[in-house]
Amino acid sequence: MNTKTSRSQKKEQTKALLISTAYEIFSERGIQAVRMSDIASAANVSHGTVFLHFNTQEALIAEVVQYYCRQIAACTHELSEGCHTLRELLSAHLEAISKYELFYKRLVIESRMLPIEARDAFIAIQSALSFHFSLVLEKEDVPSLPASILFNMWMGLVHYYLMNDDLFAPQGQVIARYKTILTDTFLSLLEKESHPRITN
Amino acid sequence: MNTKTSRSQKKEQTKALLISTAYEIFSERGIQAVRMSDIASAANVSHGTVFLHFNTQEALIAEVVQYYCRQIAACTHELSEGCHTLRELLSAHLEAISKYELFYKRLVIESRMLPIEARDAFIAIQSALSFHFSLVLEKEDVPSLPASILFNMWMGLVHYYLMNDDLFAPQGQVIARYKTILTDTFLSLLEKESHPRITN
Amino acid sequence: MNTKTSRSQKKEQTKALLISTAYEIFSERGIQAVRMSDIASAANVSHGTVFLHFNTQEALIAEVVQYYCRQIAACTHELSEGCHTLRELLSAHLEAISKYELFYKRLVIESRMLPIEARDAFIAIQSALSFHFSLVLEKEDVPSLPASILFNMWMGLVHYYLMNDDLFAPQGQVIARYKTILTDTFLSLLEKESHPRITN
Amino acid sequence: MNTKTSRSQKKEQTKALLISTAYEIFSERGIQAVRMSDIASAANVSHGTVFLHFNTQEALIAEVVQYYCRQIAACTHELSEGCHTLRELLSAHLEAISKYELFYKRLVIESRMLPIEARDAFIAIQSALSFHFSLVLEKEDVPSLPASILFNMWMGLVHYYLMNDDLFAPQGQVIARYKTILTDTFLSLLEKESHPRITN
DNA sequence: AATGAATGAGCTTTCATTCAT
DNA sequence: CATGAATGAAAGCTCATTCAT
Known part of the structure; x- marks a missing residue:
């Protein structure tokens, strides 16, 4: 034995x-x-x-992606737990992603072409964050807009930069480079006393 | 002759x-x-x-993608020209995309894995829209936020729904289905007197 | 009509x-x-x-090779006719070949891989020369060696230089370059009072 | 292990x-x-x-040709080493070649159309023989003619027969069939007291 | 459990040849 | 006669997968 x-x-x-x-x-x-x-x-x-x-290449891809997606989800979860504000959460999210940036970017780029289990695992990361996003949103004084759309807007924004990282950050490190501006802009849009307007 | x-x-x-x-x-x-x-x-x-x-498979992909991307860009351009408000523009954009929805979705999914010319052609569509987006934004009384981020936010949002169309609209037609809510939500965020707040 | x-x-x-x-x-x-x-x-x-x-590629090759081989043979024949000495004949031969050098070289290199008619046409050039070679040899006071071997030796020598022209004359023009020495050496071997010996 | x-x-x-x-x-x-x-x-x-x-067809051809050319060169070298006279050497050469006759003939026919490494390997066989040829030539009482031309004459002669084996020996075995006469004739040409002349 | 040689289905690309105009 | 688009049989090469050791 x-x-x-x-x-x-x-x-x-x-x-x-x-x-x-x-x-x-x-x-x-x-x-x-x-x-x-x-x-x-x-x-x-x-x-x-x-x-x-x-057994097959598909199985390998599925397992590898699942393994790391679970890690990324866990990491996201962990970093998110202490967050009380949306700002904290968004930063936590970007921090989690940036730890796995290269791999995560590949998932953004290829997820739809991967075995279904891999795709599901990738989606699961987003669900994990979504949970915290909802929690924080409830606490904050935030416009009464569909939370899911706001969440998808944030995800879409981040993924758009990752998907086109070669254009946005040819030297690499898109997340690090756009971390602040993405967070700030996104939050500005949600703020009450809105934003200074450009009045002609 | x-x-x-x-x-x-x-x-x-x-x-x-x-x-x-x-x-x-x-x-x-x-x-x-x-x-x-x-x-x-x-x-x-x-x-x-x-x-x-x-001559090669790559050339075929490049040509086909270029051909339709030019059409999509032209269509986007055409539909955008009459637009004076952001709302009109976003609707025009979604209308243009929905005419080519299945193909456009494939581009969203695969663009990074295609020959460079194909990718470039896909990017060109976005540039076309970006131009009109800037024009309209100037006219509107809009928060003094980086226009490019706002644009990327919109693109990211739309692409996020296309990329995950199987989740958002298993029956197909994501664009048609989310057209209104995406546009409305996005515009709400930009509005001056913001939004009714959910105050606890 | x-x-x-x-x-x-x-x-x-x-x-x-x-x-x-x-x-x-x-x-x-x-x-x-x-x-x-x-x-x-x-x-x-x-x-x-x-x-x-x-009708076919083979037919084209056959015809083209036949056409030019006939020309080369005719040219060889013509230049050979006035020749009374072997020296004259060898020079005539090289002169004929050098007019068609590039093509003739290709025949040397590829003849065995060509359609049979093409190969035959190439052989016919050699027969043409062979005839004159025999004539001249009879007149000359030449060793009683098999004429055919002597002829083949000459042909082999010339073809060897053409076949390896890239080694012997990287700049091209093998025939021009080796004309004299090939002729002289070949003739020396046939001369009566032979050659100065290197006696140890 | x-x-x-x-x-x-x-x-x-x-x-x-x-x-x-x-x-x-x-x-x-x-x-x-x-x-x-x-x-x-x-x-x-x-x-x-x-x-x-x-890896490729070219690589296969190169390797196969190199392998056997090395063998042929080695065999040539081995058989040549004991040779003190030119006659012995020429016989050794023909013996070596005849062991690989069919393949060697293909090299004669196709060498210029093969990958460069294959061609080089084929040339190397000739270099190997050339070395012994020079050695023996020095010992012999031989006309003061350019040794290289004499060598090329021999090579050209042998290759000419191989290249046209179908004409010279339709039943195959050109080397065996012409071994003696080629050697004898070639040697006769080099002999001092030359040859009986045909005097008209 | 690990190995890595062998397998063979699958795909792109080439080019002589045909044939409708 | 000339044209050149269309054809389709080859052939080289790749790589996930198998299996004997």
């Missing part, structure tokens, strides 16, 4: 290695663009080993 | 047929997912004929 | 044009490497026209 | 099988004329396997 345990431990280790290796490569090169053998060689295991742990 | 004309007319017809056939299939199945031979058989021409008109 | 005549004259003209165009391209790029459409466009006729004059 | 060894041994075996199979087919049908799938099926492996061992 000891043997079995150490064996399966070893197996789990290898699987974990494959998952984290895939994460790195996916972040760098994109998800669809990576071949199974690329992951194998990057992880220093044999090509066949990848199939020992994942 | 008459002969020549009818000959090359025929050729142009075939090319046009291929472009419109590709458009249909791309709209239905996605762009990356389609094989050259699919287009050939859908257009009822031989496999080789496709290569007579487009 | 006049029409017919002028028609078929035109046709013959076109065919002649195709043959000479093919000759030029074959000389430059090799025979096997050239596509039917290359010849058509170089001759400023349509792709289909080539097939009007030559 | 034992496992690894037997595994990679197997792989090497397969590669060796492919190389020798290619050699056989090339010898029979020519080099350019053979498709990758021909080699696969002749070797009883799948089409894909060929590409496991050789």
Whole structure:
């Protein structure tokens, strides 16, 4: 039994290695663009080993994406919990995303072309944030607009910058670069005494 | 010359047929997912004929996307020209998009994975709208917020719904379904006397 | 009838044009490497026209090679006729070849991969020279060695330099460059009072 | 390690099988004329396997030609080493070639149309012989003619017979058939007291 | 459990040849 | 006669997946 345990431990280790290796490569090169053998060689295991742990390429993608999406969701959740204001929450969100920026960007770009489970996992991150968003919105003195639209507006905005990161931040780090302005602008729109108007 | 004309007319017809056939299939199945031979058989021409008109698959994708992006941009432009208010403009935008909805959605989903020319053509549509957006914004009494962010917020919002159309409108027609609420909500945020507040 | 005549004259003209165009391209790029459409466009006729004059690519190659091989043979013959000495004949031979050097080189390189008629035509050039070679050899006071071998030795030598022209004369013009030394050396070997010996 | 060894041994075996199979087919049908799938099926492996061992068709041709050219060069070298006279050397040369006759003939015919590495490998065989030729020539009491031309004359002569083997020896085996006469004739030309003359 | 050689379906691209105009 | 668009048989190459060791 000891043997079995150490064996399966070893197996789990290898699987974990494959998952984290895939994460790195996916972040760098994109998800669809990576071949199974690329992951194998990057992880220093044999090509066949990848199939020992994942029946198909689809399964591997699904698992890797699920694994990291759960992490991102958890991270988002954690950073969001202490937030009492929308500003805090938005910052927390961007902070969470920026920890996984490259990978998250790939998900934004490719999610619709991935196996359904991967897509679902990606959506789940958004649900996690959505929950906190609703909570905070209730507390704040905020316009009586559909919360879901406001949330989607924020998500859309952030994803738009990630999707076009090459245009907005050719040097990389879109989130860091636009963090403040995105947050500020979004919040301004929600503020009561609105904004200074440009009156002709 | 008459002969020549009818000959090359025929050729142009075939090319046009291929472009419109590709458009249909791309709209239905996605762009990356389609094989050259699919287009050939859908257009009822031989496999080789496709290569007579487009040197490579990449060239075909580029041409088809450019062709329709120009149309979408032109349509956007045309519908935008008469617009004096932001509301009119946003409606015009959604109207333009909804005419090409399935294809446009594919672009939203796949643009970053397409040949660079295709991506550029897609971006060009956004530039076209951006121009009118700026014009209208100047006229309106609007908060002194960065116009570009406001524009990107709108684009992000619309693309977010298109990207996730299967979640927002499983029956199809996301744009038609969310047209009003998206426009209204977006405009509300920009309005002076803001919005009724939810005060606890 | 006049029409017919002028028609078929035109046709013959076109065919002649195709043959000479093919000759030029074959000389430059090799025979096997050239596509039917290359010849058509170089001759400023349509792709289909080539097939009007030559049923197949093989037929075209055969005809072109035959046509020019006959010319080369005739030229060789003509230049050989006045020759009374072997030296004169060898010079005549090289002179004939050098007029068609690029094309002749292609034949040396590719003859065995061409349609049988083309190969035969190429061989016929050698037969033509062979005839004069025998004639001259009889007149000269030459070693009683098998004339055919001597002839083949000369042919082999010349072809060896043509086959490896890129090594022997990277700037081109192998024949011009080695004309003298090849002739001299070959003749020296046949001379009675032989050659100065290197005696240790 | 034992496992690894037997595994990679197997792989090497397969590669060796492919190389020798290619050699056989090339010898029979020519080099350019053979498709990758021909080699696969002749070797009883799948089409894909060929590409496991050789990245491209060009690479395969290069490797196969290099492999056998090295063997031929080595064989030539080996047989040449004991030779003290030119006669011995020429015989050794022909013996070496005749062991690989069909393949060598293909090289003579196609060398200029093959990948550059293949051509170079073929040239290297000639360099190997050239070395011994020079050595022997120095020892012999031989006319003070350019050694390189004499060498090229011999090579040209042999290649001429190989190139036209179908004419010289329709039953095959040109080398065997002309071995003696070629050697004798070539040597006669180099002999001091030359040759009996045919005096009119 | 791990290996990595082997598999083969699948896809793009080329080009000689045909044929309607 | 000439045209050139259309055809479709090849062929090379890729890569997820399998399986014997």
